[in-house]
Amino acid sequence: MITLNKVAWETKAILKWGGIAIGAIILIWIVFGLGGTIKKVFFPPPPPPPTVGFGKLLQIKFPPQTEVKNLTYAIDTLTGSLPSFPDRASVFKIKENEANLLALTNARKKLEALGFNSQPIPIGGNVYKWSDKSSISRTISLDIFSLDFSLSSSYLLDQDIISGKNLPDTTEAITKAANFLKSLDAYPKDIDEEKTKTNLFSIVNSNITPASSFSNSQLIQVSFFQKDVNKLPIYYSNPNEPPMLFMIAGGSFQAQIIQGKFAHQEISDEKETYPIKTADKAFEELQQGKAFIASYEGEDKNISIKKISLGYYIEDERQLYLTPIYVFFGNDNFLAYITAVTDEWLSN
Template sequence: MVTLTYASITARKSIRYFIYFIIFLIVGRVVLNGTIALYKKIFPPAPEPATVAFGKLPKLPFPEKTKKDLKFTLETANGEIPLFPLKVSVYFMPKKSANLLSLDFTKDMTKKLGFSLEPQQISDSIYKFNHKSSLAILETDIITNAFSISYDLNADPLPISVKSLQPEISASTVKSFLNSGGLLAEDLTGEVKHQFLKTQGGNFIPAVSLSDASITRVDIFRKKYNELPIVTNESGKANVWFMVSGIREKGRDIIAGEYHYFPIDETKLATYPIKTGSEAWQEFINGNYYSASFGTTIDGNNIKIRKVYLAYYDPGVYTEFFQPIYVFEGDNDFVGYVPAVTSEYYGE
């Protein structure tokens, strides 16, 4: 016959063994996970190969520019080139084509921006529109919708006769202007830069402060892609930029600017292997680079390169793919670019 004492002893033993079992499971799981993590660290799995789904890529459309006779020395923070990923995404950029409605679409767009409906045809695809109430002129490509704005300041100098607005107000003016024409694309949400300008001898030159400025230049960049910044063929400048006066009057508020925006299809991408930082550096010092800014360098200078990083190149002209590059920044405001994708994946 089972006594209460025996039953109590048995119950306590069962609970104790159950607790031991739970502790064993917990410790075992920790040890197993640790062992697996250590194994993966010592014997990491092979990375997935790049998809290279677009095949060979067209060469990047860097503008022609005469190079200077420069030498380079690497002087980053730690004296080394950073480590970079083995592959980076490349995005497809759809091409716009002409159709029977291209001119009608452009007229509708320019009307919303405040320009006349009856343009002057300059060429097969280039048309010029006058502003309805000012001396501003908009010249656009009806296929790509890229356009530029100019203003006859000799005939009407008032826009440069008043003090410039606060940078935030100037930026808001530009965004409102673009938005009115349906041109503020979803990825035009990146960095916004401003530069104070004044006139001297018929030219615009940098002003030291807002109080000294009559114009504010506003540059609007694309958002980052894969956490990489966007650069253009001119260092520090965007492909979408406008010069804003201190006048809060439509037609006189924006006196110059350019809109060279080409959409990216974020759903169509492929990964491509890229050069190592060291390989890109060798290509760079061998003179195979595009200079986005020579700054104040002169022939014979030895430029110290302070920063090396990856970015996406936004050329401001149509190209089929949005591609990564290496950026080399140095003293005297020097900036150079080297294509990042390995050479074997570039066509002619």
């Protein structure tokens, strides 16, 4: 016969052993879960391989070296060694220029508003030339699809410019250059205005030389630079002269753009990852003379490498993809570039 005492005892026993079982299950789950976490921390699974979705990439087209220098290199970083970098980097697709049947008409209207009233003269491909009737006879050669252009003039014959009459300050010069691009609907969205630079120049016996101060300047150079990509800076063949550069002068009545060049490549959001060389491999290629030397103002053949970093390179000609480079910094403004993507993913 079942009594209340027996029922109570059996209930307590069930609860007791049930609690123990549940506790054991929870403990096992915690132990295995913690073990898995510890394993992932100390023995993480390998990352998936780079996507390499664009296939093999074209070699970066660096400009020809104007002078071959037999340089030797020594690592002189703060740590005395080269840093470690990830084993991969993103490669971005460059947007293509879209053809437009109204491109020539639209370009003519925009340039007329800027004073270039001549009839367009075709000079090859999508490029046309216009001129204005100003005292310095400005001409502009413009690609009607990309809106890349070069502008020149005979400013060295203008006495008002040579005397520095109506030369604007640097802020006004930047605004002048930016407004010129905006009038062409060409001001890029990826301009980093905090990087914009100005340089002062003097005109001495028809020669352009750096000016020591604003008071003896007749020209202001304005340089625009693109924003970082993936937190990495963009570099150009001439680090001091990006392909978006204007020269501003004064004149009889107001400031004016007397010289300039503009070439911009729009970087899309479409990207793939590619394996990259180690810093040691890049340094080895530097020693083998495979680097493009973008800047060096010294005479010594021995270069101390103070720093190495990753960046992206915009070529002088239009490119299909924005690819990473290793950048070496050394004494006397030494700057050199090495392609970062491994050779197996570069076409010959």
